[in-house]
Amino acid sequence: MIGPELIAFVAALGAGAFGALVGVGGGLITVPLLVALGVEVHTAIGVSLLGVISISTAGSASYLMAGFANRRIGLTLLVATAAGGIVGGYVAGLLDGRVLSGLFGVVLVFVAAQMLRARSRPPAEVVGEPAAFDIDASYLEPTTGETIEYRARNVGAASLVSIGAGVISGLLGVGGGIINVPTMNVLMHVPIRVATATSTYMLGATAAASAVLYLSRGQIDMMLAAAVVAGMFLGAAVGARYSRRVPRQILSMLFVIIASVFAVQMLLRYLAS
Amino acid sequence: MSERPHIAWSVRALKSGAAFALGLFLSAIALHLVGHPAAEKAALLGVLALIATPAISLAATALEAWARERQTAVLALAVLAVLSVATALALFMSR
Numbered sequence: 001m002i003g004p005e006l007i008a009f010v011a012a013l014g015a016g017a018f019g020a021l022v023g024v025g026g027g028l029i030t031v032p033l034l035v036a037l038g039v040e041v042h043t044a045i046g047v048s049l050l051g052v053i054s055i056s057t058a059g060s061a062s063y064l065m066a067g068f069a070n071r072r073i074g075l076t077l078l079v080a081t082a083a084g085g086i087v088g089g090y091v092a093g094l095l096d097g098r099v100l101s102g103l104f105g106v107v108l109v110f111v112a113a114q115m116l117r118a119r120s121r122p123p124a125e126v127v128g129e130p131a132a133f134d135i136d137a138s139y140l141e142p143t144t145g146e147t148i149e150y151r152a153r154n155v156g157a158a159s160l161v162s163i164g165a166g167v168i169s170g171l172l173g174v175g176g177g178i179i180n181v182p183t184m185n186v187l188m189h190v191p192i193r194v195a196t197a198t199s200t201y202m203l204g205a206t207a208a209a210s211a212v213l214y215l216s217r218g219q220i221d222m223m224l225a226a227a228v229v230a231g232m233f234l235g236a237a238v239g240a241r242y243s244r245r246v247p248r249q250i251l252s253m254l255f256v257i258i259a260s261v262f263a264v265q266m267l268l269r270y271l272a273s
Numbered sequence: 274m275s276e277r278p279h280i281a282w283s284v285r286a287l288k289s290g291a292a293f294a295l296g297l298f299l300s301a302i303a304l305h306l307v308g309h310p311a312a313e314k315a316a317l318l319g320v321l322a323l324i325a326t327p328a329i330s331l332a333a334t335a336l337e338a339w340a341r342e343r344q345t346a347v348l349a350l351a352v353l354a355v356l357s358v359a360t361a362l363a364l365f366m367s368r
Contacts, residue, residue, distance in 0.1 A: 075348035
C-alpha cells in the first residue's frame, strides 16, 4: 500500500477522528481531502459514502443499546431519506465533477455558518394526547440521570425535508446529518442527543441506497475504499473515545477554519475549469 | 412512557456486518501490501458486505419487532423496499 492508498488511509484516520470529535460525518472532510489528493470527484464521493455507512453502522449499534437512537422516528424519516438518496446518487452520475465540487463548496460554507450559530432547542413538554402521527418516547439523560420524555411532532413535514437530506447525501457523499439533526431538533422538537443518535442510525441505509449506484457505475475504487473505510472506522473509534475530553468550542472553531479552506478549494476547482 | 424496544438482533446484525467488512478491508490492505492478486477481490467483498449491512439490520428489525412493535416492523420493511429499488436501479444501470 504505497502511494495514494496509504495517504488516503492516514487522511481518513484523521477525518474519522476529527469527524467524531466535532460531531459531523466524516464525509464532509473525506471528500475534499481525497479530491485534494488527486482522486476524481465521483470516486471520492462513492468511497466517502462507504465511510459514512461504516461510521453509522458502528455508531448506531451503541446508540441503540444506550436508548438514545429512536428507531421509530429514524425509520419513519428513513423511508424518505433513502428515496432521496437514490435520487441524489442517480443525479450525481449525470453531473460533471466540477459541478459537484461547486455544490460541495456551497454545502461546506452552509455547514460552517451553521456551526458558528449552533443552538439546540429544548424538547417541548409532553402535554395531552398525541396527534395522529406524533411519536411519544423517552430516554435516560446520562449527565443528570433524569428520564427525559419527549413528543416528536410534525412528522409529515420532517419527512419532506428528509428527502432533501437524502438527495444531498447521495449527491455529495456526506451523511445528511447536517439537515436531519436540525430537522428533528427544531421542527420535530426531539432532544438534541436523540436527534444526533437517530441521525447516525439513519445514515447507513441512506448512504447504502446511493452507494450501490456509484458501485454500478464503476465509481468505487476498491483498494481506495478499503484504505478509507478502515481509516475512518478506526479514526472514528478513537475520536469517539476522546470526544468528551476535548473542549467542544475549540473543535468547532477548528472545523469552521478547515471547512472554509476546503470550501475555497472546492469552489476554486469549479471556477477554474 | 414507552416499553423498551427489542433491539438485540438489529444491534447484532450491525456489529457483525461492520466487523466482517472491516476484517475484509484489513485483509485486502494486508494482501495488497504483499502484492497478492486477491487483494482487490477481498476489498470488493468488503464493499458488498458493508453495503448489505444496513439492509440485513433492517430485516432483523422487521423480524424482532413484528410481534410487539408492528408499526416499526412495517417501517423497516418499507425502507427495505426502497433499498431494493436502489439495487434494482443499480443492476439495470450496470447492464
